[in-house]
Amino acid sequence: MADDAIDEPRPEAAAGEPDAATDEPAVATDAVATDAVATDKAQPDPATAAVRPEPAADPAQPDEAAAPGPEPRSDATVGAGSASGIRISPWWPARRPSTAGALIGVLLALLGFGLVVQLRSNATDSQPSARPEDLVRILSDLDARKDRLSQEIAQLQGTSQRLQAGNQGRAAALQEAQRRADELGILAGTLAAEGSGMRVRLIPGSTPLKSWMVLDLVEELRGASAEAMQIDGVDGRSVRIVASTYFADASGGLNVDGQTLAAPYSITVIGDPQTMQPALNIPGGVVDTVHNAGGTVIVDQIGTVQVTALHQAGALRYAQPVS
Amino acid sequence: MFAVLALIAGVVLGIVFKPSVPLALQPYLPIAVVAALDAVFGGIRARLDGIFDDQQFVISFVSNVLVAALIVYLGDQLGVGTQLSTGVVVVLGVRIFGNVAGIRRHLFRA
Numbered sequence: 001m002a003d004d005a006i007d008e009p010r011p012e013a014a015a016g017e018p019d020a021a022t023d024e025p026a027v028a029t030d031a032v033a034t035d036a037v038a039t040d041k042a043q044p045d046p047a048t049a050a051v052r053p054e055p056a057a058d059p060a061q062p063d064e065a066a067a068p069g070p071e072p073r074s075d076a077t078v079g080a081g082s083a084s085g086i087r088i089s090p091w092w093p094a095r096r097p098s099t100a101g102a103l104i105g106v107l108l109a110l111l112g113f114g115l116v117v118q119l120r121s122n123a124t125d126s127q128p129s130a131r132p133e134d135l136v137r138i139l140s141d142l143d144a145r146k147d148r149l150s151q152e153i154a155q156l157q158g159t160s161q162r163l164q165a166g167n168q169g170r171a172a173a174l175q176e177a178q179r180r181a182d183e184l185g186i187l188a189g190t191l192a193a194e195g196s197g198m199r200v201r202l203i204p205g206s207t208p209l210k211s212w213m214v215l216d217l218v219e220e221l222r223g224a225s226a227e228a229m230q231i232d233g234v235d236g237r238s239v240r241i242v243a244s245t246y247f248a249d250a251s252g253g254l255n256v257d258g259q260t261l262a263a264p265y266s267i268t269v270i271g272d273p274q275t276m277q278p279a280l281n282i283p284g285g286v287v288d289t290v291h292n293a294g295g296t297v298i299v300d301q302i303g304t305v306q307v308t309a310l311h312q313a314g315a316l317r318y319a320q321p322v323s
Numbered sequence: 324m325f326a327v328l329a330l331i332a333g334v335v336l337g338i339v340f341k342p343s344v345p346l347a348l349q350p351y352l353p354i355a356v357v358a359a360l361d362a363v364f365g366g367i368r369a370r371l372d373g374i375f376d377d378q379q380f381v382i383s384f385v386s387n388v389l390v391a392a393l394i395v396y397l398g399d400q401l402g403v404g405t406q407l408s409t410g411v412v413v414v415l416g417v418r419i420f421g422n423v424a425g426i427r428r429h430l431f432r433a
Contacts, residue, residue: 100377105329107384111359112333118352120337121344131350131404 186228189242189311193228197270198277199301204263205294211247211254213293217267217286218247224279226271230309233261240311241267257311273302350399351392354411358391359384361415364422371429391415 185191200217202209214231218241221229229241239245239256248255253262269276277299280286287297344352362384369375391411398407 098377100381101325103381104326104377104384107359107381108326108330108363109333109336111356111363112330112335113337114333114352114356114359116334116337117342117344118356120341121349122353131399133402133405 187242188313189228189240190313192310193270193307194304195227195270196273196303197226197228197268197305197307198273198299198303199305200267200269200280201296201298201300202263202265202267202290203296203298205296207294208249209254209263209265209290209293209295211249213286213290213295214254214256214265214267215247216289217280217297218245220279220286221267221269221271221276224271224276226269226276228270228307230268230307231256231261232266232268232309234264234266235262237261238309240307240309242311245311268305268307270305270307277302350404350408351395354391354395354408355388357412357415357419358387361418361422362387364419364426368422368425368429371426 182191186193200221202214202217218229218231230238231241232238233253237259239259239261241256245257250260253260254265255261280297280299290297362380365383366375366380369380394411395404395408398404401407
């Protein structure tokens with residue numbers, strides 16, 4: 001193996017022997033046999049100067065490490081220690097390693113060392129090795145991120161407040177709807193009711209009370225702002241009095257909404273007693289009428305009363321709400 | 324062969340001693356390593372091409388490392404250290420790719 005001491009810019013430099021080219025393929029497997037080179041440098045042979053025009057003719061091939069390629073190279077320095085003309089096997093390092101070979105070994109050892117050191121320092125912690133400007137950039141990135149997240153937090157808090165307010169509004173609406181449903185249920189007779197009111201007892205005399213007298217009484221109470229009423233017979237039956245309630249005479253009593261009640265009757269009414277009682281007692285009113293028929297009207301239990309009888313509301317078949 | 328052994332020895336030394344990079348060298352070591360890798364691949368390719376020269380390898384190795392470090396240093400002084408380091412790494416990477424392509428052509432004829 002001879003020296004391959006040629007690179008493109010210097011095809012005229014002192015080269016190896018003419019047979020150097022024949023050695024080359026054998027080298028291919030031994031990538032960096034560092035020593036077996038430059039043995040003949042001390043003897044520049046003009047005859048072989050033009051031996052290898054190939055590298056120059058192939059400009060597409062980059063030299064090893066193009067950057068320092070054209071630098072001047074003194075032939076006599078590094079390989080000078082080697083004896084000239086010694087043939088060295090490419091498979092084994094030279095018996096006397098050249099200075100350049102040793103340098104290459106040192107450099108490669110340094111490279112491995114540096115590589116490992118860098119890998120280690122990168123693996124352990126990456127932040128401290130960053131440049132100040134990188135750190136500043138990271139910091140500003142984090143700041144911007146923090147700002148964005150703060151904005152997002154404010155947005156979400158606003159949304160949460162809005163939703164809570166909506167929730168409260170919904171609860172209020174629900175409460176209101178419940179209140180209206182209760183009111184309407186009491187008016188329609190589907191809910192039991194309790195409140196200030198009184199009880200009116202109708203006791204017939206020798207003749208039974210007519211249904212129109214009871215109806216008069218009920219209308220009078222309605223006119224005096226009664227809100228809920230029920231009528232009980234002496235046999236314990238009770239009927240809630242609503243808008244559609246009818247009264248009819250029946251044998252042995254009074255037919256109220258299809259139920260026959262036996263006299264005497266008791267009407268429980270919720271409303272303002274101070275308004276309803278005078279309404280009953282006006283001259284020529286209900287009380288007088290009943291008296292004329294031989295019966296008696298007794299108002300008692302003024303105070304809190306309960307209306308517990310319920311009216312079975314049927315489904316509406318024709319009326320629809322006007323939307 | 325000797326060079327490979329040296330490389331392995333360096334790796335082993337680095338593993339054994341677990342040194343930490345001095346703060347002043349931290350920006351330069353990665354660039355220097357990449358530059359050295361470029362030189363090594365160039366050397367291998369030149370070897371395969373049959374135009375290897377140890378002197379040239381040594382000088383190119385050293386000057387590659389020095390120039391790369393110098394560029395990074397200059398970039399740091401000028402305030403464009405990050406960009407310049409990136410540029411250096413890109414250039415060296417391109418060269419490494421080219422060298423590896425040459426090696427591949429030699430080894431696999433493809």
